[in-house]
Amino acid sequence: MKTAALRQAFLDYFKKQGHEVVPTSSLVPADDPTLLFTNAGMNQFKDVFLGREQRNYTRATSSQRCVRAGGKHNDLENVGYTARHHTFFEMLGNFSFGDYFKREAIGYAWEFLTSPDWLGIAADRLWVTVYESDDEAFGIWEKEIGVPAERIIRIGDKGGAYASDNFWQMGDTGPCGPCSEIFYDHGPDVAGGPPGSPEEDGDRYIEIWNVVFMQFNRTADGEMQPLPKPSVDTGMGLERITAVLQGVHSNYEIDLFQDLLEAASRLLGGVATSEASLRVIADHIRSCAFLIADGVMPSNEGRGFVLRRIIRRAARHGNKLGATGPFFHKLVGALVELMGEAYPELIKSQAQIERILLQEEEQFAKTLDKGLRLLEQDIAALQGSEIPGKTIFTLYDTYGFPVDLTNDIARERGLALDYDGYEKEMEAQRDRARASSKFGLDYNAGLSLSGATEFTGYDSIDGHETVQVVLVD
Ligand code: ATP
Numbered sequence: 157m158k159t160a161a162l163r164q165a166f167l168d169y170f171k172k173q174g175h176e177v178v179p180t181s182s183l184v185p186a187d188d189p190t191l192l193f194t195n196a197g198m199n200q201f202k203d204v205f206l207g208r209e210q211r212n213y214t215r216a217t218s219s220q221r222c223v224r225a226g227g228k229h230n231d232l233e234n235v236g237y238t239a240r241h242h243t244f245f246e247m248l249g250n251f252s253f254g255d256y257f258k259r260e261a262i263g264y265a266w267e268f269l270t271s272p273d274w275l276g277i278a279a280d281r282l283w284v285t286v287y288e289s290d291d292e293a294f295g296i297w298e299k300e301i302g303v304p305a306e307r308i309i310r311i312g313d314k315g316g317a318y319a320s321d322n323f324w325q326m327g328d329t330g331p332c333g334p335c336s337e338i339f340y341d342h343g344p345d346v347a348g349g350p351p352g353s354p355e356e357d358g359d360r361y362i363e364i365w366n367v368v369f370m371q372f373n374r375t376a377d378g379e380m381q382p383l384p385k386p387s388v389d390t391g392m393g394l395e396r397i398t399a400v401l402q403g404v405h406s407n408y409e410i411d412l413f414q415d416l417l418e419a420a421s422r423l424l425g426g427v428a429t430s431e432a433s434l435r436v437i438a439d440h441i442r443s444c445a446f447l448i449a450d451g452v453m454p455s456n457e458g459r460g461f462v463l464r465r466i467i468r469r470a471a472r473h474g475n476k477l478g479a480t481g482p483f484f485h486k487l488v489g490a491l492v493e494l495m496g497e498a499y500p501e502l503i504k505s506q507a508q509i510e511r512i513l514l515q516e517e518e519q520f521a522k523t524l525d526k527g528l529r530l531l532e533q534d535i536a537a538l539q540g541s542e543i544p545g546k547t548i549f550t551l552y553d554t555y556g557f558p559v560d561l562t563n564d565i566a567r568e569r570g571l572a573l574d575y576d577g578y579e580k581e582m583e584a585q586r587d588r589a590r591a592s593s594k595f596g597l598d599y600n601a602g603l604s605l606s607g608a609t610e611f612t613g614y615d616s617i618d619g620h621e622t623v624q625v626v627l628v629d
Pocket residue numbers: 224229231240241242243244245247363364365366391392393394395396
């Protein structure tokens with residue numbers, strides 16, 4: 157089953173169960189300053205969950221374009237390292253706004269996955285997790301669905317022993333609740349352990365579907381208010397479920413990515429499609445193209461800076477594979493061919509996307525080589541395993557290397573970054589800027605954080621908080 161057919165099958169199934177098929181919303185959230193980019197299918201229904209907005213349906217389904225490259229759900233650093241994370245992906249979802257709850261939500265998910273009329277996945281390859289104290293969900297899985305108790309794992313909040321958590325929240329505030337997740341076992345050829353085990357971060361047991369029992373609204377002061385009505389929000393990664401159906405162990409081996417990787421390989425002189433850097437490029441073209449189509453422009457702050465970071469990261473990986481000039485923009489055509497039918501806005505914006513990417517590539521090409529050379533010199537002279545703050549700062553300030561780009565290179569060498577040293581350099585630069593201002597200008601007085609595509613919150617790079625701002629004259 158091809159990616160596009162799977163997307164359609166999902167929507168058809170839930171339509172049959174009385175769900176309204178709702179189109180995907182933009183990657184730039186409408187009126188939600190708490191959110192960097194749309195990161196889940198439920199985002200566009202946030203106010204419906206909160207009871208602030210009424211719709212003429214209580215069940216909905218969608219295939220939502222998502223970007224997780226900053227903010228609460230940030231997978232930028234995972235891309236190229238895991239078989240299952242993208243910056244851009246599509247989330248298939250079904251939603252109940254005070255209509256059905258746990259029993260039906262679990263029943264639908266199971267039927268769609270395992271029924272021979274739908275996906276027909278072998279039940280013994282599936283594992284499930286429930287929130288540690290959720291005996292109700294455990295009971296439904298065990299008694300009503302028939303999943304053996306050994307394959308139902310109880311998992312608590314983040315900060316427990318292992319990486320996963322079974323309490324879903326879209327951000328620091330907003331709708332949230334305990335969840336139950338479905339995992340697929342890709343078999344013993346792949347490294348990794350079941351959910352809740354120390355090896356769970358491998359790619360053997362892959363989380364395919366998260367069924368969230370929306371029950372609370374977390375407010376800015378941390379209070380958990382009950383929602384007007386218990387609701388359901390689910391999310392399944394289209395690329396992950398496609399990999400399962402196509403019998404491959406990595407999202408990058410599904411039809412859509414293979415075609416994209418082959419196009420990228422042709423542009424870069426035939427490098428192997430299994431090359432990690434090529435995968436990064438194939439991933440990044442999707443987020444960059446869709447972000448531009450949704451009106452984000454590369455810039456030095458907020459959403460635009462995230463876009464710029466992704467483009468520069470792609471350019472650096474191309475350089476690593478031997479690209480001698482701009483290449484990234486040439487991938488847009490292949491992407492439009494693959495995804496234009498499902499997303500006509502991509503076809504409409506093709507020329508604009510190509511132009512903006514080319515411009516960014518040309519601009520960065522001027523400093524990329526020099527910056528890389530400087531970094532190589534500093535790494536060669538390095539004592540210890542940490543790249544000094546001064547180097548990170550110079551790369552950022554003079555050569556336009558976003559910090560995560562330097563980190564990407566450092567990680568390939570098993571090196572870390574001296575973030576504190578970098579912060580000190582940044583602070584010193586701010587002091588210099590203040591001192592040189594002949595009016596003794598209050599630095600903060602000139603900060604602008606307004607505008608449609610600018611993010612006003614914090615962004616985290618490797619747990620390192622930064623806030624991006626722009627100075628206006
Ligand atoms: P993981 O633990 O693998 O990082 P998650 O728990 O962060 O996933 P959810 O927030 O529960 O993911 O999102 C719902 C579903 O969306 C996941 O079950 C998965 O199928 C898919 N998904 C999440 N993040 C990504 C990503 N970066 N790339 C592709 N698919 C994703």
